[in-house]
Amino acid sequence: MSQVTTEPRSRASRLLPFALIVAGALAGWALLGDYLSFETLRDNREALLAFRDSHFVTMVAAYMTLYVLIVAFSLPGATIATLAGGFLFGLFPGVVFVLMSATIGATLIFLAARMGFGTALSARMDASSGTVRRIIEGIHDNELSMLFLIRLVPVVPFFVANLLPALVGVSLSRYVFTTFFGIMPGTAVYTWVGAGLGEVFARGDTPDLTILFEPAILGPILGLCALAALPILLKALRGQKGF
Structure with a gap:
């Protein structure tokens, strides 16, 4: 009898973290979807800057908490939140606040998935095909390189x-390390754009978010991708040559 009652409870406790994230995501989309926008940031910019100047530590804590929630619950507005980090705090320390918040939020999803899905869904992922399967095989064979690639x-x-x-069983330490440094290039670009929002607001324009795909920006990021992929390529070549 004890096994019969314990197993459902154990399963429920494993699913609880992910269920909370799903519930939070649905609530966030319903309640905050219309507020996490460029227009909201533009219309409240003076009040936000005034509050930052008079309560800097509180503003940092509130900003980082909101950003963690956006990432953890996959809410709309992550790009706007990144721009806001640059607008409120400048490129530095804004980029540090964004990186820390995004990494914490991503880690919460990671831990919830690990605790909630368990080995059953992991087995299904291993049995999958197509792009997901190739990514999984790449992670198994070249963990650090693939983790950096999917971030870059x-x-x-x-x-x-x-x-x-x-x-796929990646360790928490490697996940946190590759997340923080892997998202750094793109985060720095968008935070940099956010740091110039004052002039954008003054002109009545909207920020140009296609800057990430400009050759001068995308080129170095693709270079980092190539560097991360180099160990994978070398390993494949050695396997073909029988090294």
């Missing part, structure tokens, strides 16, 4: 990059 390549959704490592 702009086309990999942030939520996917948060979940996949948890489902």
Whole structure:
């Protein structure tokens, strides 16, 4: 009898962290979806700057808490929050606040996925095919390189990059390390754009978020991607040559 009652409780306790994140995401999308926007930042910029000047530590704590929640619950507005970090705090220390907040939020998703999904879903992921399967195999064979790649390549959704490592047994320390440094280039670009929002607001314009795909910006990021992919390529070549 004890096994019959313990197993459902154990399963429920494993699913609870992820269930809370899903519930929080639904609530956040319903309640905050219309507020986490460029227009909200523009219309409240003077009040935000005044509060920052008079309560700097409180503003930093509130900003980082909101950013963690946005990432942890996959709410809309992560790009706006990054821009706000640059607008409120400048490129530095704004980029540090953004990096820390994004990494903490991503780690919460990682831990919830690891605790909630368990080995059953991990087995399903291992049995998958297509792009997901190739990424999983790449992580298994070249863990650090693949973890950096899925963070550096702009086309990999942030939520996917948060979940996949948890489902293939990546260690927490490696996940945190590669998340923090892997998102650094793109984060620095958007925080830099945010630092110039004062002039954008003055002109009545909207920020140019396509800057990440400008050759001068995208080129160095792709160079980092190539550097991260180099160990994978060398390993593949050695395998083909029988080294």
